[in-house]
Amino acid sequence: MSVFPFGVAAWLLLTGIYGIVTSRNLIHLVVCLSVVQSSTYVLLLAIGYKSHAAAPVFLNVPLATPAVDPVVQALVLTDIVVGATVTALLLGLVVQTHKRCGTLDPEALQSLRG
Amino acid sequence: MDLLPPLPVVIPLLGAALLLGAPRTMRRQIVDGVALVVALAVLILCVVLAMKTSSGRLVYWFGGWKPRELGGRPIALGVSFSIDPLGAGMAALAAGLVCSALVFSWHYFKEVGNLFHVLMLVFLGAMVGFCLSGDLFNMFVFFELMSVAAYSLTAYKIEERGPLQGALNFAVTNSVGGFLLLTGLALLYARTGALNLAQIGHALDGTHLDGLVIVAFVFLMTGFLVKAAVVPFHFWLADAHSVAPTPVCMLFSGVMVELGLYGVARVYWTVFEGPMSVHIPQLREVLMAMAVVTALVGSVMCLLQHHLKRLLAFSTVSHAGLFLLGVALLQPKALGGVAIYIAAHGAVKAALFVCVGILLDRKGSVDERRIFGRGRDLPFTGVLFMLGGLALAGLPPFGTFLGKGLVEEQASELGLWWVPWLFVAVSAMTGGAVLRAAGRVFRGWGEPPEFDPTSLEEGHEDRETGGASTRTRLVMLAPAIALLAAALVLGILPSVPQRAVRGAVAFEDHRGYEAAVLGLPAASRAGSPAPLGSSFSSVLLGILGALLAVTIALIALFKHLLPEAPVEWVRSRLSPVGERMRTLHSGHVSDYIAWLTAGVAALGGLLAAALR
Numbered sequence: 001m002s003v004f005p006f007g008v009a010a011w012l013l014l015t016g017i018y019g020i021v022t023s024r025n026l027i028h029l030v031v032c033l034s035v036v037q038s039s040t041y042v043l044l045l046a047i048g049y050k051s052h053a054a055a056p057v058f059l060n061v062p063l064a065t066p067a068v069d070p071v072v073q074a075l076v077l078t079d080i081v082v083g084a085t086v087t088a089l090l091l092g093l094v095v096q097t098h099k100r101c102g103t104l105d106p107e108a109l110q111s112l113r114g
Numbered sequence: 115m116d117l118l119p120p121l122p123v124v125i126p127l128l129g130a131a132l133l134l135g136a137p138r139t140m141r142r143q144i145v146d147g148v149a150l151v152v153a154l155a156v157l158i159l160c161v162v163l164a165m166k167t168s169s170g171r172l173v174y175w176f177g178g179w180k181p182r183e184l185g186g187r188p189i190a191l192g193v194s195f196s197i198d199p200l201g202a203g204m205a206a207l208a209a210g211l212v213c214s215a216l217v218f219s220w221h222y223f224k225e226v227g228n229l230f231h232v233l234m235l236v237f238l239g240a241m242v243g244f245c246l247s248g249d250l251f252n253m254f255v256f257f258e259l260m261s262v263a264a265y266s267l268t269a270y271k272i273e274e275r276g277p278l279q280g281a282l283n284f285a286v287t288n289s290v291g292g293f294l295l296l297t298g299l300a301l302l303y304a305r306t307g308a309l310n311l312a313q314i315g316h317a318l319d320g321t322h323l324d325g326l327v328i329v330a331f332v333f334l335m336t337g338f339l340v341k342a343a344v345v346p347f348h349f350w351l352a353d354a355h356s357v358a359p360t361p362v363c364m365l366f367s368g369v370m371v372e373l374g375l376y377g378v379a380r381v382y383w384t385v386f387e388g389p390m391s392v393h394i395p396q397l398r399e400v401l402m403a404m405a406v407v408t409a410l411v412g413s414v415m416c417l418l419q420h421h422l423k424r425l426l427a428f429s430t431v432s433h434a435g436l437f438l439l440g441v442a443l444l445q446p447k448a449l450g451g452v453a454i455y456i457a458a459h460g461a462v463k464a465a466l467f468v469c470v471g472i473l474l475d476r477k478g479s480v481d482e483r484r485i486f487g488r489g490r491d492l493p494f495t496g497v498l499f500m501l502g503g504l505a506l507a508g509l510p511p512f513g514t515f516l517g518k519g520l521v522e523e524q525a526s527e528l529g530l531w532w533v534p535w536l537f538v539a540v541s542a543m544t545g546g547a548v549l550r551a552a553g554r555v556f557r558g559w560g561e562p563p564e565f566d567p568t569s570l571e572e573g574h575e576d577r578e579t580g581g582a583s584t585r586t587r588l589v590m591l592a593p594a595i596a597l598l599a600a601a602l603v604l605g606i607l608p609s610v611p612q613r614a615v616r617g618a619v620a621f622e623d624h625r626g627y628e629a630a631v632l633g634l635p636a637a638s639r640a641g642s643p644a645p646l647g648s649s650f651s652s653v654l655l656g657i658l659g660a661l662l663a664v665t666i667a668l669i670a671l672f673k674h675l676l677p678e679a680p681v682e683w684v685r686s687r688l689s690p691v692g693e694r695m696r697t698l699h700s701g702h703v704s705d706y707i708a709w710l711t712a713g714v715a716a717l718g719g720l721l722a723a724a725l726r
Contacts, residue, residue, distance in 0.1 A: 013297070020286065020707045029703070033289055040296045047304040072303070075251060079296065082258045086289050089262060090282065093269055097278045106702055109279050 005046035012039035026094040026104045030087060037083045041076050048072035118166075119174035119195045119246065122159040122205060126152055126239035133228045133235070140228070146220055149231040153212045156238060160206035163246075164199050168613065171620065171630040172197040173248065181313075181632050188632040190310035196248025196631050199617035200453050204369070204376050205245040207460050210600070211368045212238045214593035215361035218468055221587060230270065230359075237263035237365065244373060248631055250299050250385070251309045253377065257295065257341070261288050264370060268358040280357035283703045287350040288340055290707060294714065295337025301330035302385070311384040312631035315624060319388035323725055327389060332718040334381055336710075342374025344438055345408040346713040348431050349699060349706040352415075355427030360471030363423060367430040367467065368460035372437065375456075379441050379449065379621070387624040394444055396724035401442035404717070408435030409536065413543035415699070417670070418692050422470045422480040422551055426463065429506065429544035433459055436537060440521040443528060446622050450615035451520025458505070458513025458601045465597035466502040466548065469495050472590050473555065482551045487558025496556030498594045503552055505601055507545025507663035508538070510656040513604030518659075519652030520611060534652075538659040545659070546666025553671045560671035 012035055019032030048069030054061065056070035098104055129152035133145060166172060172195075175181075179192025212234060219230070240260035247253045265288075269281035303309060305326055306317035318327065336347070343351040351371065355363050382390070390397055412432025419425035437459075440452035470480050472495050477485045489496055505512040518537050525533030553559040604610055620626065629636045673681050 013293075017290070017707060017711055020290070021704045021711070023704060026282070029286065033286060036290060036293050040293050040300065043297060044300050047300055071309070072300070075300075078251075078255060082255070082262075082292075085262050086258075086265075086285065089265055090285055090289075093265075093272075093278055093282050093285070096269075096272050097275075097282070100273070100275050100278060106704060109275070109701075 005042055005049070009039045009043035009046065012036070012042060024105055024107065026097060026106060027091070029106065030090045030094060033090070034083060034087055037079070037086075040079055044072040044076045044079070116172075116174070118159065118163065119172060119197055120176070122156045122163070122209070123239050123243040123246070125155055125159070126235040126242070130232045130235035130239070134232045136228060138228070145228050145231055146216065149235060150213065150216045152235060153209055153216055153238060156242060157206060157209035157213055160202050160209050160242065163197055164202035164206055167197050167202055168199050168616065171627065173631050181310075188313065188316065188634060190249075190308065190313045190632065193252055194248040194310060194631060195246045196312065196627070197246050198620050198627075199613070200449075200621045201245045201376075201380070203453060203457065203617065204373065205242040207457050208238060208241040208245070208365070208369045208373075211365050211460060211464050214464060214468075214597055215364045217589055218364070218471060218593045219359075219361040220589040230267075233263050233267050233270075234361075234365075237267065241369065241373060245376065248312065249310050250302070250314065250381070253311075253380075254292070254296055254299060257337075257377070258292050260370065260373070261285075261292060261341075264288075264354075264362075264366065267362040268354050270359050270362070271357075274357075276357040279701070280353040283701070283706060284350045284354035286703045287347075287706050287710065290710060291337045291340030291347065293337075294333045294340075298330045298333030298335075298337065301326055301333070305330070310631065311381070312628045315385045315388060316628050316632060316634075318385065319628075321389050323389045323393070325722075327386075328722055328725055329718065331386055331390075332714065332721055335378060336714050336717065338374045338377035338381070339404075339438075340374070340710065341371065342378065342438065343371050343408075343431050343434050344374075344404055345411045345431070345435070346709040346716075348408065348412070348434075349709060351431055352424050352427040352699065353701060355430070356421055356424040360423075360467055360474060363426070363470075364464035364467045367426060368464040371430055371434055372456045372460065375434065375437050375441060375452075378438075383622050383624055384627050387622075390725070393725045397721075398442050398444055400717070400720045400724050402439055403720075405435045405439035405442055406536065408432065408438060409540045410435070411695070413540045413547075414692070415695060416544050416547045417666075418696060419547070420482050422473070422482060422555075423467070425482075425547055425551060426466055426470065429547065430463060432540050432544050433463075433506075436518075436521075436540060439533065439536075440517075440524075443521070443524055443530075444622075445524050445528070446618040447615055448521045448524035448618075449621060450611065450618035451517045451522075451524065453517070453614045453618060454513055454604060454610060455517025455521065458517055458604045461597040461601040461604070462502050462505040462512070462514060465594040465601070466499065466506070468590065468594040468597070469499040469502065472594075475590065482554050483563035485555050486563050487554070489556040490558060492556065494591065495594075496552060498591075498598060499552045499556065500549060501598055502594075503545045503548030503663065503667075504660050505545075505598065506541060506548055507660045508541045508656045509660035510653050511602065511605040513601045513610070514541070515652075515656040516605045516611060517614075519649070519656065520615070522652055522655060523649060534655055538655050538662065542659045542662035542666060545663030546670070549663055549667035550670040553667060561674050 016032050016036030020029055023029040050068050053066040053068050056067040174195040175192045181188050181190045240256045243256035265281050265285040268284055269277050271277045302314055306314045308314045308317055340347040409432045412428050416425055416428035437452050440448045474480050477488050479485050505514050508515045508518045522534035522537055
């Protein structure tokens with residue numbers, strides 16, 4: 001088991017957050033949020049991964065055959081659905097923001113403070 | 115098999131699907147009626163569940179997949195609902211608030227078809243599922259479903275700038291929180307190979323705390339604390355509240371924020387109590403520190419607000435701090451107190467939002483300077499608003515006072531003498547802010563405000579009802595009366611404290627939870643708690659809090675009558691602090707995420723140092 005995928009997950013998390021913090025464009029910001037979420041995909045898949053193991057389909061193979069963990073794969077699928085929902089909703093809000101305010105720069109939106 | 119447990123989640127989701135599929139031309143009364151009937155059914159089911167579980171936990175395995183034993187270890191194959199009185203009680207609170215919000219919004223949003231009701235029902239189903247779930251991943255899924263419904267509801271008035279920006283801030287911050295939650299969950303799965311709360315807890319029992327478990331704990335806690343609006347994760351809350359439609363605010367403040375704390379408590383006691391029980395004093399200190407900062411920041415910001423929804427939002431932040439403080443004592447009596455406090459606060463806060471909604475309907479603004487003195491023709495709403503302010507300050511015999519009293523007693527027993535005073539001060543400040551606003555708006559007390567009516571410093575809000583109403587409709591007033599009455603009943607019914615504390619004992623019973631869910635031999639430590647009643651000193655503290663709130667309100671209203679020199683001195687000392695705090699709440703989601711990251715790092719550092 002390699003440390004590499006966990007490093008990738010941590011890197012995705014941190015770059016995504018860095019992107020959100022420094023973003024000057026709302027679409028860029030929403031995509032950065034997706035990057036943060038990708039880190040959870042990588043992390044989950046890495047946790048369930050086994051070297052030299054088959055896909056978890058036990059058709060015509062003995063039950064003791066090593067296989068990767070199917071549970072985390074199901075979690076990743078659910079996670080992707082959650083991510084798609086959130087991203088779609090946010091992009092919808094961004095489109096609407098552009099219609100109303102004519103800008104995508106978060107610094108230029110000043111209707112809430114204090 | 116008993117089919118009762120999944121029903122309160124299935125019914126609202128089916129109801130939502132039904133309303134979504136219904137023709138857009140369907141009569142508005144039918145849509146309202148269906149949604150209300152569904153919410154009422156959920157309320158009744160949740161109350162039944164809370165009653166049924168008072169004698170023992172109810173565990174429901176979806177598809178009948180019961181846990182099996184493998185190599186001497188229990189394995190939860192399926193997904194469970196593990197229901198206890200506090201969980202079912204939170205679900206009932208959510209359902210009750212949805213009912214009153216639906217009654218209040220009877221005349222709302224005429225032009226937009228059924229979508230509002232659909233979202234409200236999805237929101238309800240997700241909240242109930244979150245409360246009943248016994249599976250960490252399912253908690254995450256319900257949590258996200260609840261969040262997405264909440265984001266859409268916040269941005270319901272999609273034609274305006276404020277709601278768009280508020281919803282964006284809310285959605286981005288809470289999504290990051292949700293992903294951290296998922297990361298923590300994944301780390302726990304890596305360690306234990308389990309997703310069922312009881313099985314994770316069982317696998318961690320008897321192990322030593324190590325770095326991985328602490329990191330997982332920090333991520334899970336952060337995920338929930340973002341929702342619970344604990345400083346420094348709270349910034350989204352005021353933005354979302356100040357722009358969301360009033361019926362939605364009732365749910366956000368009344369129950370959604372508190373569900374974050376429910377998540378903290380649930381996960382701590384089922385999963386982490388085993389390895390963490392030796393570190394309780396250190397853990398208590400870290401959580402209490404966050405709670406105190408939250409309570410103080412919330413109450414100071416609350417006093418600084420003029421926008422009534424924002425004012426109530428910051429009062430929710432400060433109360434979330436108080437709830438977290440009660441949870442952080444890690445004792446059944448305090449947790450029982452918090453449960454009562456949350457229920458009563460939810461009712462009172464929702465009633466206050468109803469009053470604000472009536473103001474918005476009648477006067478077209480919720481800025482206390484803009485509608486200064488214009489609420490004189492709404493005497494009844496004014497009385498309800500003031501009562502709400504006093505209840506928020508903990509006036510006996512409201513339920514807020516009862517819950518607060520139990521937490522205070524527990525804190526005193528632990529030797530934390532300052533906790534009761536903090537509770538009194540913080541609840542008096544938030545209550546005082548509400549009373550001050552009530553005095554200005556409904557009575558026209560104090561100096562008329564000097565400000566340029568064309569400057570729209572804070573999010574301008576359009577009427578939500580289309581056209582000014584000339585009279586207050588009974589369906590708008592009735593929820594406020596009912597909610598305040600409910601808060602009063604909670605404080606008066608003699609069986610409430612006993613039931614709450616018994617529920618809290620069951621909630622904190624780590625071994626009992628594992629045994630009931632995994633089918634292990636019962637090794638419950640749950641005894642029946644000593645009889646409870648509100649003590650004389652807590653009554654005194656409650657009255658003191660209410661008096662203090664009135665004093666704060668009077669000083670804020672009539673400071674121009676006081677001698678000028680001391681007032682000026684205090685103002686010159688305090689206003690820079692206030693200004694600085696206001697600028698920190700910048701409205702930029704980038705800043706919020708920076709704060710969130712710093713908060714995670716700080717919490718992780720503190721816990722790593724404290725628990726090693």
